[in-house]
Amino acid sequence: MSSEFSEVKLFGAPRCNLAESPRWAEGHWWWVDAEQGIVFWRPGGAIDDLENLPISKKEFKVRTSMVQPIGNSRFVVAVANTLKYFEFKSNDLHEIAKPVQIQIPENWLLNDGIADIAGNIWIGTVSPDLAKGTGELLRINKSGEIKKALPRFSLSNGMAWDHKRELLYHVDSYERIVWQHQVNVLTGDILNSKIFILLTPDDGLPDGIALDSAGRILLAIYGKYVVRFYDLSGNFLNELSVPVEQVTSMAIGGLNETQLLITTAQENFTKAQSEEFPLAGQLFISQS
Numbered sequence: 001m002s003s004e005f006s007e008v009k010l011f012g013a014p015r016c017n018l019a020e021s022p023r024w025a026e027g028h029w030w031w032v033d034a035e036q037g038i039v040f041w042r043p044g045g046a047i048d049d050l051e052n053l054p055i056s057k058k059e060f061k062v063r064t065s066m067v068q069p070i071g072n073s074r075f076v077v078a079v080a081n082t083l084k085y086f087e088f089k090s091n092d093l094h095e096i097a098k099p100v101q102i103q104i105p106e107n108w109l110l111n112d113g114i115a116d117i118a119g120n121i122w123i124g125t126v127s128p129d130l131a132k133g134t135g136e137l138l139r140i141n142k143s144g145e146i147k148k149a150l151p152r153f154s155l156s157n158g159m160a161w162d163h164k165r166e167l168l169y170h171v172d173s174y175e176r177i178v179w180q181h182q183v184n185v186l187t188g189d190i191l192n193s194k195i196f197i198l199l200t201p202d203d204g205l206p207d208g209i210a211l212d213s214a215g216r217i218l219l220a221i222y223g224k225y226v227v228r229f230y231d232l233s234g235n236f237l238n239e240l241s242v243p244v245e246q247v248t249s250m251a252i253g254g255l256n257e258t259q260l261l262i263t264t265a266q267e268n269f270t271k272a273q274s275e276e277f278p279l280a281g282q283l284f285i286s287q288s
Contacts, residue, residue, distance in 0.1 A: 005240050005260050011283035012051030019263035024253020025069035026088055029261055037064040044254045047287045058093050065111050070119040078110045100144040114159040124156020130174050139188050149190055158208035173205045196234045208249020220247045244280050260286040
């Protein structure tokens with residue numbers, strides 16, 4: 001595939017308050033409106049045909065921060081402080097297992113997460129005041145056992161595995177850090193952690209993260225109108241412009257994994273701000 005992505009285009013989806021957690025799985029694009037509590041999905045196709053393809057949804061009506069494929073047409077959805085398990089069949093999500101409730105303090109949130117190769121879920125907790133180092137990285141196995149993998153995060157956000165599934169890239173937005181955790185794939189233990197990327201205090205906030213097949217790290221920068229590209233040593237390479245300041249996340253997928261789906265937000269906007277910036281909260285697509 002080409003290593004460069006083209007100028008972004010509108011994906012043609014319903015405008016979200018807080019679009020997050022874009023994923024490619026089961027031949028479909030997936031994402032959530034976290035604030036409205038909705039999971040959306042749309043079949044993949046050629047980039048110029050996507051607007052003509054139907055969008056389906058499942059509404060939970062409470063904060064829904066993540067939709068995560070775990071293989072065999074199965075998904076985990078983070079609904080409030082609960083992980084719900086579904087099978088995707090007949091173009092719908094059918095609940096298949098007992099939900100796992102995660103005990104977190106009142107008004108705390110589950111945020112973004114990811115599955116490992118065994119189907120365990122890694123997900124972050126966030127305190128309401130984003131107090132420094134109060135959030136945790138949790139690991140929830142298939143039986144529902146919850147393990148505190150690491151403490152000390154302020155705003156745990158996007159996560160991505162390297163191609164060997166041994167390194168977990170993990171964003172702490174409020175500290176402007178991308179961590180690199182070395183993980184024992186058999187036990188799930190974190191062996192060591194180091195700062196992989198550190199943004200300056202006057203920069204935007206790192207949010208969602210992904211890896212592409214060219215061996216680059218993609219990082220959504222909330223507040224800077226861009227998706228940035230880094231090499232595997234953490235060196236900045238280039239960036240892709242997005243016509244919205246609040247870029248939240250992105251995912252590689254589509255036909256031959258040559259498409260990039262980008263999510264954005266209009267969270268905390270007044271009505272006037274929402275009207276002034278009509279693209280905020282839209283999804284965008286780019287082709288490599």
